[in-house]
Amino acid sequence: MEYKFTNAPVDLDTLPNHQELKYTPVSKARLHKVFSVIAIWLLLVIVGITVLYIFADVPYVTLGLSAGIALFFALLIAYQLALQKNIGYALRERDIAFKRGVLFEKITIIPFNRIQHISTSVGILDRFFKIANLNIFTAGGSGSDINIPGLTPEIAARLKDKIAHHLTEADV
Amino acid sequence: MSKPFETPQLQSKLGILIIFLSHAYKFLRAFGAAILYFVIKGIPSDIILPITLGAVVLLALILGYSFLAYKKFQFYIDYKNAEFVLTEGVFSTNVVAIPFSKIQQVYFKKSLVQRVVGVNSVVVDSAGSSTQEIDIKALTEAQAQQLQKILMQAVREEQTTSSTAQDIIHEPKIKENQKANWTHRLSPLGLLKLGLTSNYFRGVWLILIFVGSIYQQIGDIEVLQEDQYTEGIKGYLDSYSKPVELFIITAIVFVGVFLLGMFISCVEIFIKYFDLKLTQTNESLELEMGLKTNTKVSLKPRRVQLMRVITNPIQKRLNLNEAQVALASSQDDLNKSKISIPGLERKHVEQVKRFLFSHQMRPGRVFKPAFILYIRLLIIAGLPLILTAIVASILVPNYMVEILSILFIIFGMLIIPYQYYWYKALSLEITPEFVIMRKGVWNQKTEIIESFKLQSVTVSQPIWYKKRNLYNYTFHTAGGDISFPVTTHQLQRYINYALFRVEVAQKPWM
Numbered sequence: 001m002e003y004k005f006t007n008a009p010v011d012l013d014t015l016p017n018h019q020e021l022k023y024t025p026v027s028k029a030r031l032h033k034v035f036s037v038i039a040i041w042l043l044l045v046i047v048g049i050t051v052l053y054i055f056a057d058v059p060y061v062t063l064g065l066s067a068g069i070a071l072f073f074a075l076l077i078a079y080q081l082a083l084q085k086n087i088g089y090a091l092r093e094r095d096i097a098f099k100r101g102v103l104f105e106k107i108t109i110i111p112f113n114r115i116q117h118i119s120t121s122v123g124i125l126d127r128f129f130k131i132a133n134l135n136i137f138t139a140g141g142s143g144s145d146i147n148i149p150g151l152t153p154e155i156a157a158r159l160k161d162k163i164a165h166h167l168t169e170a171d172v
Numbered sequence: 173m174s175k176p177f178e179t180p181q182l183q184s185k186l187g188i189l190i191i192f193l194s195h196a197y198k199f200l201r202a203f204g205a206a207i208l209y210f211v212i213k214g215i216p217s218d219i220i221l222p223i224t225l226g227a228v229v230l231l232a233l234i235l236g237y238s239f240l241a242y243k244k245f246q247f248y249i250d251y252k253n254a255e256f257v258l259t260e261g262v263f264s265t266n267v268v269a270i271p272f273s274k275i276q277q278v279y280f281k282k283s284l285v286q287r288v289v290g291v292n293s294v295v296v297d298s299a300g301s302s303t304q305e306i307d308i309k310a311l312t313e314a315q316a317q318q319l320q321k322i323l324m325q326a327v328r329e330e331q332t333t334s335s336t337a338q339d340i341i342h343e344p345k346i347k348e349n350q351k352a353n354w355t356h357r358l359s360p361l362g363l364l365k366l367g368l369t370s371n372y373f374r375g376v377w378l379i380l381i382f383v384g385s386i387y388q389q390i391g392d393i394e395v396l397q398e399d400q401y402t403e404g405i406k407g408y409l410d411s412y413s414k415p416v417e418l419f420i421i422t423a424i425v426f427v428g429v430f431l432l433g434m435f436i437s438c439v440e441i442f443i444k445y446f447d448l449k450l451t452q453t454n455e456s457l458e459l460e461m462g463l464k465t466n467t468k469v470s471l472k473p474r475r476v477q478l479m480r481v482i483t484n485p486i487q488k489r490l491n492l493n494e495a496q497v498a499l500a501s502s503q504d505d506l507n508k509s510k511i512s513i514p515g516l517e518r519k520h521v522e523q524v525k526r527f528l529f530s531h532q533m534r535p536g537r538v539f540k541p542a543f544i545l546y547i548r549l550l551i552i553a554g555l556p557l558i559l560t561a562i563v564a565s566i567l568v569p570n571y572m573v574e575i576l577s578i579l580f581i582i583f584g585m586l587i588i589p590y591q592y593y594w595y596k597a598l599s600l601e602i603t604p605e606f607v608i609m610r611k612g613v614w615n616q617k618t619e620i621i622e623s624f625k626l627q628s629v630t631v632s633q634p635i636w637y638k639k640r641n642l643y644n645y646t647f648h649t650a651g652g653d654i655s656f657p658v659t660t661h662q663l664q665r666y667i668n669y670a671l672f673r674v675e676v677a678q679k680p681w682m
Binding site: 010012013015016017018019094095101102103104105106107108109110111112113114138139140141143144 | 500634666674675
């Protein structure tokens with residue numbers, strides 16, 4: 001196959017704009033998983049404070065500690081709720097975009113013809129909540145890779161297939 | 173007749189010596205503190221015999237181990253599976269197989285020991301992680317040449333058959349020994365110029381590390397002794413605690429450390445870049461340099477992911493520029509495959525650029541960060557000062573006026589202008605084929621990426637920039653990232669453009 005070199009001028013305004021992308025949110029199950037992890041930690045901390053209260057009750061310390069921890073967990077839950085709304089992916093014909101972050105919104109876009117490999121990973125808790133992570137690797141180091149959490153296994157598999165399909169198409 | 177290197181090969185017999193020396197050196201280093209102790213204190217006569225005996229037995233064991241390691245270290249070319257295979261390991265067997273298609277480059281290396289013994293290292297570099305790298309430490313010159321030639325040949329054939337990319341197909345057609353188009357050499361005088369104008373902080377830093385490690389080694393022994401040593405220093409300092417003398421001593425120490433840093437920088441540059449020779453042939457840039465470890469690298473344009481040109485005002489006047497080139501590498505070690513070529517004239521920098529990049533530089537649109545970045549830089553740089561003021565107000569409330577005025581002078585005279593110039597120097601240019609970032613007040617850096625070699629882009633926006641419509645942009649390549657902070661949303665169109673360049677690219681990026 002002969003590669004023909006052309007270099008026609010490009011009108012920037014006619015290029016597809018990534019800012020107009022509509023992002024698909026990830027499964028609610030991700031939130032359930034995160035909340036269950038938070039619940040387990042909360043339980044452990046409550047047990048810890050109770051033990052402290054029983055064996056060494058210094059006035060106000062337990063109270064202050066409880067208030068601080070309650071605030072911390074409230075913020076954590078609020079953050080995760082906001083994050084859930086802000087995680088999303090968008091698939092285009094030639095690339096995939098991934099958005100995440102609450103205070104720092106971050107969008108990474110990987111063209112299909114730069115993807116090295118794709119994998120799905122499922123942790124123990126993921127299995128329980130029936131979700132999977134989709135990992136997309138490039139040669140550009142960890143800042144350049146994306147890891148989409150909280151996908152249903154079917155969607156993860158379908159995305160993987162779709163991107164892998166594009167991969168071969170782009171290679172040939 | 174079988175093909176060369178088809179059967180498992182051993183290294184040159186001298187390899188035993190190399191392995192032995194490197195292991196013996198390791199032991200020497202491990203027992204460094206103890207040996208130093210014995211040298212200073214003298215060996216107590218009653219344990220001379222067991223110690224000598226122990227050392228002899230140890231050396232014999234190392235020798236035996238070296239022999240086994242030599243015997244077990246075998247490499248061969250598996251033509252059927254198109255792989256280069258290495259088996260090694262005395263107690264456990266370790267097999268490393270690098271497919272031809274993953275071989276990045278094959279080059280020679282020579283350390284001082286290897287030079288004395290008269291052997292070469294052949295390094296087979298792969299695109300994978302650092303464990304996927306083979307270093308054959310002891311081959312004779314002839315063996316090394318042959319292995320390199322055959323491997324590169326095999327790699328080339330493999331890549332030709334497996335890829336349709338145009339520039340690879342043409343590669344084998346180029347004749348084996350081509351004429352050099354131009355050559356750049358760095359003379360001792362050039363090295364001296366470079367050493368005197370380079371960054372001394374590195375030299376000072378090296379001194380600190382050196383002193384630190386010596387101190388620690390001594391400290392290990394010190395446990396056995398009383399701490400009269402530290403007492404001595406304290407007394408010494410006490411007797412000199414008059415302010416003027418203390419000031420003079422501090423000044424002398426500072427100047428001394430500065431001069432020593434300068435000297436060490438010079439020596440380091442001499443060792444690293446001794447006899448630097450850069451030759452451009454039709455196909456590649458050949459780089460050879462180094463006194464202690466002589467490295468030979470051959471740069472192919474296709475492998476280059478990011479190029480950086482560094483200079484400072486003095487070096488600019490002397491027409492000295494450093495070109496750094498980052499190749500595709502594993503993610504955990506981006507610095508490993510960075511190649512520095514110092515002391516280049518501007519003319520040669522342009523030649524290197526022309527050779528490495530497939531397009532001419534054309535002017536593009538230049539972006540500057542928003543002014544709010546300057547404010548942010550000032551705040552971040554001011555934080556330590558505010559902290560100092562707070563700590564001082566608690567510790568020495570009587571001297572607040574003096575301390576505050578010193579801090580204000582630092583802020584007003586150093587930080588405000590420095591950050592201003594830093595902010596002014598920062599710019600991003602997007603040309604049709606390149607992304608170029610310029611930065612730095614003293615060390616002026618220009619980083620260049622070919623757009624089609626981008627891996628991905630990241631756009632991030634802290635919530636407090638939302639109203640102003642400002643974003644941070646990062647361009648990822650396989651040789652490092654270019655990050656550009658706090659810039660107008662206008663740049664977004666060029667993000668679309670960069671993605672477009674990548675997505676229509678047919679050329680292999682690596």
